[in-house]
Structure formats: C-alpha cells, structure tokens
Amino acid sequence: MMKWAVLLCAVLALSECSVRVSLIKGKSARDALEEKGLWNEYRLKYPYNPMAKFGQSYAVGYESMTNDADMSYYGVISIGTPPQSFLVIFDTGSSNLWVPSDYCGSAACNNHHKFNPSLSSTFKSTNQPLSIYYGTGSMTGFLGYDTVGVGGIQVPHQIFGLSQTEAPFMAYMKADGILGLAYPRLSSAGAQPVFDNMVQQGLVQDYFSVYLSSKSQTGSEVIFGGTNPNHYTGSLIWVPLSSETYWQITMDSITVNGQVVACNGGCQAIVDTGTSLIVGPNSDIASLNSYVGATTSNGDAVVNCNNIASMPVVSFNINGHSFTLPASAYTRQSYYYGCRTGFGNGGSDLWILGDVFIREYYTIFNRGTNSVGLAKAV
Incomplete structure (x- = not known):
C-alpha cells in the first residue's frame, strides 16, 4: 500500500517551519460543554473530585502541532538527557519513532536535526538494525533507548530508531522524523510504540x-x-x-x-493522520472524482475553482452513520496548480481516511475499547 504521508509533505509542503503553542482563549471547559449541551452528561459520568490532583493520577499530554499548508502536521519532541529537540509527524498509520542521527550522511539527514547519542547520559544502544519502507523510499538505521519527552510527559526507556540512511525525498520534509501511533503489531523490528x-x-x-x-x-493538537x-460539537x-x-x-x-x-x-479503511489525502482503490477513486466533476490531468484530479460552491457533498457512511464532506473540505487550491480534489489513488483495496477527512471530524483513538470516536470538528 502506498504510504502517501511522507511523499506529499515532502513534495508539496510550502510554508516555513514554525512551532506555535495552541491556546484556548475566553471559554472554560465547562462553558464549552454547557454550550454543546454535554455538561450534565459529563459531570454524571465524571464526578468532580477536587482531591484527585493530590493523589496518584494520570497525566494529560497536550502536544501542539504546526499545520504545514494542510499537507502535514508536526510537533516538537525531545530525546535524551539533556534533551535534544526534533520535529516529528504524529502518524496514526505507522508505529515506529525514528529521527536522524549523527551516523547518517544522507542529504535528508544533513538538512535536519540529528540525534547525537554521545551527548545523552541516558542513551543505550541495542545495535539492532531497523528498516522502514514507505511508498517512495525507506530509512535504515539501528535501535536505541532513551528518555523521550512529548506533550510535557517524560517517557523513560523508550526505544526509537536512529537513521543511518534516508531516502532522497525525505530531504524535503519539514519534519525531522516520524512518531508512529498505530498498534505494536505494525511496528518494525518489534519496537514498542511511544504511546504503548x-x-x-x-x-x-x-x-x-x-x-x-x-x-x-x-x-x-494531539492530546x-x-x-x-x-474542538468538536x-x-x-x-x-x-x-x-x-x-x-x-x-x-x-x-x-x-x-x-x-x-x-x-x-x-x-484506516484513519491515518500521516496521510494528506483520502486514498482508495484506483477504480473507486476514478468513480468518486468523476461524480464530483473532476477531470484527470498528469495524475491529478482537477476541478474548476469557480465550481467549488456548486459541487456535491460526499458522504462516507460508517457504522450506520453518515460523515459528510462539503466540496470546500475535499478540494484544495494551489497557487501553482489550481484546484484539485483530495481523493487519490492508493493501488490497494484498503481506503485511507487521511487529513482531508480528519480536519472535518475530531477523532479519539481509544486503545481501551479498540475503537475510534468521531465528532464534527469546530
């Protein structure tokens, strides 16, 4: 299956790299819940316990992400003691964490931050090789352990990949590496994912x-x-x-x-934050693009920008519910290429509901119940 995320953010990312802190202004959490009619349901399900914060409890990790031209989303993590900072794509379509290392001489490593193991007092090498393949290239390297900081939470003894070679297209990525958030069974070399x-x-x-x-x-943000x-209603x-x-x-x-x-x-279908488009089997994508009035040019599904307001709504019917996307959500206008749909060929029977879909629907990835929760994003 084509992994579109890395390719698209490499080739199409336009904006300069910047990291911004996400702030909620002017409205408390209770205000937001009351406004949505959810406060009574919430307080019954989660009774107020003012002493909870003084006992042993779970933390909540808020990780702000930069939106790079609607093509990729990445945030800052740290690795090592003292911490070394990296930009990573938070990718629910893969399971490994990896970053460039000082052992890598590829062009893609030379224009990104590199992890230097010798500068971390908590680093431990395994000498175990790692290879991860994407649709248009790969990275190779080895695995090591160190403390990883993400969303304000310190994760000691986290296994991660240190790249020694990277495919040429990765030189165009804004992010340094990738932090995978899928299940452990998808992880290369059996490395335990950060979230696990x-x-x-x-x-x-x-x-x-x-x-x-x-x-x-x-x-x-990812929380x-x-x-x-x-962020939802x-x-x-x-x-x-x-x-x-x-x-x-x-x-x-x-x-x-x-x-x-x-x-x-x-x-x-897979719900994948690391893929920019909605991707599906070639014949289905051709049908979908045809029904919304797109024509194919150089592999792109092109539409007249003046027609977007009159283009139809597309409904993704899941578990008895309809999740709709207006044309304004599934089309993208480029200064260089005009307007195109966000529906792309995947060369596989498996659909990918990527960022085009997730922008419209706030998503909760629940490992406890092995389910995803979807609500209209605001």
Missing part, C-alpha cells in the same frame, strides 16, 4: 485525540490521555475497529446525492 510505553508505565490513560486545523491555521471539547460516534494493526474500521459505502459511487457493499 506511556500507557504501560501508567503515565496516561489509554486513548489520545487529534484535532487538525484547516487553511494553515494554528490550533492543531495523550485526554480530549478537548472546544455534537455527540461522539464510536466506531469499533475491524483490525488492531492500523486504526482500521469498516466503511459501509461512499455516496453522492444518495447514490453509491464507491465502496459498494462495504470496504476497509
């Missing part, structure tokens, strides 16, 4: 949530062990996983104006 280590060590509860801003705005009701719809490798679910169909145009009879 956080949960196993009792640092956070066993779920995390993601909000992706649109139009390069600030505010994107480990918590949610942010300011209405009730959460919980969808059970069909496989515990990726965050994989069963999709019933995709419809336009009530007519099934793709995923006829049902299909499998």
Whole structure:
C-alpha cells in the first residue's frame, strides 16, 4: 500500500517551519460543554473530585502541532538527557519513532536535526538494525533507548530508531522524523510504540485525540490521555475497529446525492493522520472524482475553482452513520496548480481516511475499547 504521508509533505509542503503553542482563549471547559449541551452528561459520568490532583493520577499530554499548508502536521519532541529537540509527524498509520542521527550522511539527514547519542547520559544502544519502507523510499538505521519527552510527559526507556540512511525525498520534509501511533503489531523490528510505553508505565490513560486545523491555521493538537471539547460539537460516534494493526474500521459505502459511487457493499479503511489525502482503490477513486466533476490531468484530479460552491457533498457512511464532506473540505487550491480534489489513488483495496477527512471530524483513538470516536470538528 502506498504510504502517501511522507511523499506529499515532502513534495508539496510550502510554508516555513514554525512551532506555535495552541491556546484556548475566553471559554472554560465547562462553558464549552454547557454550550454543546454535554455538561450534565459529563459531570454524571465524571464526578468532580477536587482531591484527585493530590493523589496518584494520570497525566494529560497536550502536544501542539504546526499545520504545514494542510499537507502535514508536526510537533516538537525531545530525546535524551539533556534533551535534544526534533520535529516529528504524529502518524496514526505507522508505529515506529525514528529521527536522524549523527551516523547518517544522507542529504535528508544533513538538512535536519540529528540525534547525537554521545551527548545523552541516558542513551543505550541495542545495535539492532531497523528498516522502514514507505511508498517512495525507506530509512535504515539501528535501535536505541532513551528518555523521550512529548506533550510535557517524560517517557523513560523508550526505544526509537536512529537513521543511518534516508531516502532522497525525505530531504524535503519539514519534519525531522516520524512518531508512529498505530498498534505494536505494525511496528518494525518489534519496537514498542511511544504511546504503548506511556500507557504501560501508567503515565496516561489509554486513548489520545487529534484535532487538525484547516487553511494553515494554528490550533492543531494531539492530546495523550485526554480530549478537548472546544474542538468538536455534537455527540461522539464510536466506531469499533475491524483490525488492531492500523486504526482500521469498516466503511459501509461512499455516496453522492444518495447514490453509491464507491465502496459498494462495504470496504476497509484506516484513519491515518500521516496521510494528506483520502486514498482508495484506483477504480473507486476514478468513480468518486468523476461524480464530483473532476477531470484527470498528469495524475491529478482537477476541478474548476469557480465550481467549488456548486459541487456535491460526499458522504462516507460508517457504522450506520453518515460523515459528510462539503466540496470546500475535499478540494484544495494551489497557487501553482489550481484546484484539485483530495481523493487519490492508493493501488490497494484498503481506503485511507487521511487529513482531508480528519480536519472535518475530531477523532479519539481509544486503545481501551479498540475503537475510534468521531465528532464534527469546530
């Protein structure tokens, strides 16, 4: 299966690298819950316990992410003692953490931050090799252990990859590396993912949530062990996983104006923060693009920018619920290339609900119940 995330952020990312802190201004959490009609339900389910913070309890890790031209989302983590900082893509479609290292001489490493093991008093090498393959290249290196800081939480004895070679296209990535948030069974070399280590060590509860801003705005965040009701409205719809490798679910169909145009009879889809587009089987994507009025040019699904307001809504029908995307959500305008849809060929039967979808739906990834929760993002 084509892993689109790295390729697209490498080739299409436009804005300069910057890291911004996400702030919630002018509205308390209770205000937000009351406004959505959820306060009574919330306080009954989670009774107020003012002494909880003085006892042993879980932390909540708030990690702000930079939106890079709606094509990739990344935040800052640290590795080592004293900490060395790196930009990483938080990717629910993979499971390994890796960053460039001082042992790497590839062009992609030379224009990114490199981890220097000799500067960390807590680093331990395993000499175990690591290879991770993406759709257009790979990274190779070895595994080591060190303290990883993410979202204000320190995760001791975390295994991670130190790259020794990286594919040429990675030189164009804004991020230095990738932090995978899928299941351990997907992890290369059996390396335990960061989130699993956080949960196993009792640092956070066993779920995390993601909000992706649109139009390069600030505010994107991933929250480990918590949610942010300011970023969604209405009730959460919980969808059970069909496989515990990726965050994989069963999709019933995709419809336009009530007519099934793709995923006829049902299909499998993964919810993937690390993929920019919505990706599907070639024939289904061709059908979907045709129904919304796109034409193919040089592999892109092109639309007339003047027609976006009149283009149809696309409905992704999942677990008996309809999750709709207006044309303004599934099209993107580029200064250089005009307007294109966010529906791309994947060369596989597996669909990927990437950032185009997640921007519209606040997503909770729940390991305790092996499910994803979806609610309309605001």
